Every structure is written in structure tokens, then in C-alpha cells.
Amino acid sequence: MSSENKIYFYPLWLRIWHGINALGIILLIITGISMNSGFEKSFISFKLIITVHNYAGVIVTLNYLVYLFGNLFTSNKKFYIVKPKNFLKRPMKQAYYYAWGMFHGMQAPYPLSEKRKFNPLQKYTYIAVMYLVVPMVIVSGIGLMFPELIFNKIYNISGVLITAVTHSAMGFFISIFLLIHLYIASIGKSPVDNFRSIINGWHHITKK
Amino acid sequence: MKVFLSILLFLSCFTFATRTMAQYYDDPKNHDCLKCHSQQTYSFHNDMMDTEQKRLMNPYLIIDTIQLRNGVHHNFDCTDCHSYEYTTYPHTATLKLEPLSTCLDCHGGDESYAKYEFEKVQEEFQKSIHYKVYGDNFTCAKCHNQHYYAPAARNSSSVVEIVEYSNKMCLSCHNDMKRFSLVSGETKPTVVAIHDWLPNQELHFQHVRCIECHTVVVDSLMVSHNILSKENALRRCAECHSANSMLKASLYKYQNLQERAEDGSVLGMLSNENYVIGSHQIPALKILSLIIFFAALAGIIIHLTFRIIIKKK
Numbered sequence: 001m002s003s004e005n006k007i008y009f010y011p012l013w014l015r016i017w018h019g020i021n022a023l024g025i026i027l028l029i030i031t032g033i034s035m036n037s038g039f040e041k042s043f044i045s046f047k048l049i050i051t052v053h054n055y056a057g058v059i060v061t062l063n064y065l066v067y068l069f070g071n072l073f074t075s076n077k078k079f080y081i082v083k084p085k086n087f088l089k090r091p092m093k094q095a096y097y098y099a100w101g102m103f104h105g106m107q108a109p110y111p112l113s114e115k116r117k118f119n120p121l122q123k124y125t126y127i128a129v130m131y132l133v134v135p136m137v138i139v140s141g142i143g144l145m146f147p148e149l150i151f152n153k154i155y156n157i158s159g160v161l162i163t164a165v166t167h168s169a170m171g172f173f174i175s176i177f178l179l180i181h182l183y184i185a186s187i188g189k190s191p192v193d194n195f196r197s198i199i200n201g202w203h204h205i206t207k208k
Numbered sequence: 209m210k211v212f213l214s215i216l217l218f219l220s221c222f223t224f225a226t227r228t229m230a231q232y233y234d235d236p237k238n239h240d241c242l243k244c245h246s247q248q249t250y251s252f253h254n255d256m257m258d259t260e261q262k263r264l265m266n267p268y269l270i271i272d273t274i275q276l277r278n279g280v281h282h283n284f285d286c287t288d289c290h291s292y293e294y295t296t297y298p299h300t301a302t303l304k305l306e307p308l309s310t311c312l313d314c315h316g317g318d319e320s321y322a323k324y325e326f327e328k329v330q331e332e333f334q335k336s337i338h339y340k341v342y343g344d345n346f347t348c349a350k351c352h353n354q355h356y357y358a359p360a361a362r363n364s365s366s367v368v369e370i371v372e373y374s375n376k377m378c379l380s381c382h383n384d385m386k387r388f389s390l391v392s393g394e395t396k397p398t399v400v401a402i403h404d405w406l407p408n409q410e411l412h413f414q415h416v417r418c419i420e421c422h423t424v425v426v427d428s429l430m431v432s433h434n435i436l437s438k439e440n441a442l443r444r445c446a447e448c449h450s451a452n453s454m455l456k457a458s459l460y461k462y463q464n465l466q467e468r469a470e471d472g473s474v475l476g477m478l479s480n481e482n483y484v485i486g487s488h489q490i491p492a493l494k495i496l497s498l499i500i501f502f503a504a505l506a507g508i509i510i511h512l513t514f515r516i517i518i519k520k521k
Contacts, residue, residue, distance in 0.1 A: 051478065051479050054477075054478045054479070055478055058478060098511075099511075103514055103515075103518050144484065145464075145477065146464075147460060147461040147464050147465065148461070148465060150461075160460055160461055160484060161484075164484045165490065165493065169493065169497075172497050172500075172501075175501075176500060176501065176504050179501075179504055179505070179508065180504060180508070183508045183511070183512070187515075
């Protein structure tokens with residue numbers, strides 16, 4: 001295996017951010033589901049679950065700032081730029097590759113390189129999750145921590161209820177994202193190769 | 209003659225009918241009892257002194273004629289229940305000792321009152337703290353004034369009105385030291401002080417009946433009569449503030465702010481133990497989320513299966 005086939009994709013700050021984010025979000029999902037499930041008796045106390053959720057929420061929120069500033073001040077931001085040309089065709093092509101092409105000897109339509117860290121479908125998903133869903137979960141989470149900030153009523157529906165529903169619905173989307181994210185990460189040179197990359201920073205690429 | 213008798217009979221029937229239809233209390237000033245008992249003062253001729261005298265009426269013996277006319281028992285005259293001898297004045301001393309009818313004397317075992325379940329009420333009442341402390345002396349009348357009784361919970365559609373009517377019964381003693389000491393023999397701090405722990409006390413008192421927390425609820429009875437001792441009263445806010453999401457939301461806000469007021473530090477804020485259920489409060493969203501989750505899972509499993517099959521080839 002020559003080093004030419006490897007690119008240093010993930011700088012240290014990004015790996016640290018990703019690691020904290022991953023652990024934090026996993027904790028948030030587990031504790032979030034516990035709170036919604038209504039099981040008051042589990043192997044850890046219900047009160048502890050709430051406290052863990054609060055702490056993890058604050059850590060993930062602060063960590064989100066690392067991501068935001070990291071993308072603002074480093075070259076990492078260029079990977080998130082969306083090309084208007086073939087705006088829908090490009091992710092569709094990638095989806096077609098995942099659903100059909102990869103089983104029929106098709107080459108990945110958007111192989112990763114120094115210039116392209118994410119395929120179009122991946123890019124769109126990350127933008128939606130990181131710049132829409134996560135901010136919403138953070139804002140609604142802050143609302144629930146400081147309920148005096150929430151409107152009392154919006155069209156006769158309790159503001160706390162709307163905020164809580166938004167918070168858990170967005171949390172749910174993040175869980176689904178995580179599930180698919182982890183699965184697609186297993187589609188690499190070997191099933192564990194991409195997981196190794198996000199830890200050591202080096203990504204294997206296939207050169208034509 | 210025959211015709212005359214028929215007319216007389218007809219007239220007497222008519223007058224009897226109008227008499228029963230009429231209100232005994234339409235004209236209190238000319239009513240034998242109410243001419244004194246609806247007034248602050250009363251006058252009588254003192255035979256012994258041979259003088260006209262005017263005296264103050266004992267306030268506990270003054271009848272509110274408007275409430276009386278609106279009560280369920282308005283078609284009974286005073287002497288239907290009280291001794292006819294009360295029509296003379298001064299009333300004989302021994303009259304005070306005569307037994308008065310209890311509710312069950314008339315309402316017990318009567319088919320036409322079956323829906324009110326008087327026997328069941330009695331049974332529940334006998335388990336209550338009122339009966340345990342005061343026994344048979346604690347009559348229905350201690351709470352339900354027979355003179356004015358109106359079935360507010362059945363007839364009124366206004367919650368505030370029902371609550372006010374119901375709570376007035378409790379407060380007539382529990383907020384009145386004189387009447388309270390009649391049963392308990394002790395004086396107590398006022399209701400407001402006892403319920404100091406209750407947030408938004410005034411609002412609660414206006415919208416929640418005392419019996420909501422202070423009785424054991426029996427589904428078959430419209431109004432529970434098993435009043436509990438204060439140690440057994442409910443103090444669990446979540447009993448009400450969880451079933452209904454609106455109530456739950458207001459409690460969440462209150463508790464959260466309350467806890468922060470006690471410990472405003474960052475750590476205190478993070479250890480805030482309040483939580484509110486989100487989308488799982490709404491069954492449709494719960495089902496939708498499960499569908500999305502299992503669809504995603506199924507997609508992954510199918511995809512994975514194909515990957516394994518292809519790899520083996």
C-alpha cells in the first residue's frame with residue numbers, strides 16, 4: 001500500500017470535534033429516548049439520565065461552535081460549497097450508485113480527492129444536518145433549559161409543547177442520520193477502513 | 209245543589225293545586241317563620257310585660273330567602289321538616305332537642321333518587337376523616353345546607369361556578385375558626401397558610417375543587433365523599449400536570465424557574481431535573497417516527513444483504 005493512495009483528509013481539530021460530537025450525540029440519543037420512553041425505572045436513575053442529557057447537550061452545543069468557527073476560518077469550508085449546475089442530478093447519481101450501480105460493477109461517480117471530500121449526496125446531507133437540524137435542536141434545547149424564553153402560547157398551543165416536540169423531532173432526525181451515517185461509513189475499502197480514517201486522519205482513495 | 213258542590217270541589221282542587229305549585233317563600237314578610245327568620249330584627253308582643261318588643265335575630269338563624277327559593281327543597285314548607293310547634297312564639301325550649309330528619313330518612317332506598325346514590329355516598333362518607341372524628345354528629349348538613357342545597361356539579365356548565373360552590377362547603381368550616389372548632393375542638397392556621405407550598409394558590413383555589421386532592425376518587429360516584437386526613441391528601445403536582453400536555457407545560461416552566469431560583473449557578477442549572485416529553489406526547493408523531501426508523505433500518509439491512517451476497521460471488 002503506497003502512501004500516494006492516502007490523503008490526510010481530517011485535520012486534528014476536526015477529528016477532536018468529530019469525536020466529541022459523536023460521543024455527545026450518542027449519549028443524547030440514548031438519554032433522549034429514555035426520557036421519551038416513559039420508563040422511569042432503568043439501570044441508571046431517571047434523574048441521572050436528565051442530568052447527563054443536560055451536560056451532553058451543553059458540551060455538544062459548545063462543540064458545535066468549534067465546528068462553525070473551524071469551517072469559517074479554515075479551508076475545510078470549501079468542501080461544503082454546492083455547485084448549482086446539476087443541483088439535483090448529482091446527488092441522484094450518487095444515490096443510484098448506492099442503490100444499484102455498486103452492485104453492478106459501476107465505479108463511484110464522484111471519487112474522493114484532495115478537492116472533493118464528500119460526494120454530492122453526502123455533502124447535501126451534511127449541510128442539512130449541520131446547518132439546519134443541529135441548530136434547531138440546539139435552539140430548542142436552549143429554550144427548554146430556559147423556558148422563560150419560550151412564547152407562552154402560539155395559536156393556543158403551549159409554547160413549551162411546540163419547543164419540546166421540535167426538540168425531539170430534530171433529535172430523532174439526527175438519530176436516523178447517525179444510523180445511516182454509520183452504515184454508509186462501512187462502505188469503504190474494508191468495512192472498518194473509514195472508521196479508522198476518522199481516528200487517524202488518513203483516508204484511502206481509489207486512483208484510476 | 210249538586211252543581212254548586214261540583215263547583216266547590218273544582219275550586220278547592222284548583223286552590224290546592226295552586227297552593228302546591230306556589231312557592232312557600234314567595235312572600236317572606238308574610239310567611240309565619242320567615243317574617244322573623246329572614247330579617248336582621250324581629251318584633252313580638254311580650255305578654256309578660258305587655259309591651260311590643262324589637263330584638264336582633266341570631267345571625268346563624270337568618271335564612272337567605274333567595275338561596276332558599278333556588279334550592280332543591282324549595283317546595284317544602286318549614287314545618288314539613290321542623291316541628292309544627294315552631295309556629296308559636298316564644299318557641300318551646302324542648303323543641304331544640306327534637307331529632308331532625310337526615311338525608312337518608314327521605315332519600316334512602318327510594319327508586320326515584322337512585323341515581324344520586326345516597327347509600328353509596330353514606331358508605332363512602334363513613335370512611336372519611338369527618339366521620340372518624342365526629343361520628344354521627346357530622347351530619348350531611350354540616351356541608352350540604354338543606355335549606356339552600358343546589359346540585360351545582362350536575363347543573364352548572366361553568367367549572368369556576370362548580371368549583372366555587374364545592375369549595376365554599378369546605379371553606380365554610382375550614383376557613384371559619386368558630387365553625388371549625390365545633391367539630392375539631394381546636395383552632396388551626398388558615399387554609400391559605402396551610403397551602404403555602406402550592407404555587408399560584410389563588411388560581412388553584414378558583415379552578416380546582418378541594419376534594420380533587422383531599423378525597424379518594426370512586427369512579428361510580430359523581431362526587432367523592434371519602435374525605436381523607438390531611439396526611440393522606442395528594443401533593444403530587446404531576447397527578448394533574450401530566451395527563452394534559454397544557455398543564456404539564458406550565459408545570460415544567462414553573463419548576464424549572466423555581467429550581468433555578470434556588471440554585472442559579474451553571475452547575476445547578478445543568479442538574480435541573482425537569483423534563484418534558486416531546487413528540488411522543490403526540491401519538492401520530494410517535495407512529496410516524498417508528499415507521500421512519502424501521503424503514504431506514506430495513507433499507508440498511510437489505511443493502512447490507514446485497515453487499516454480502518455480491519462479495520461472496
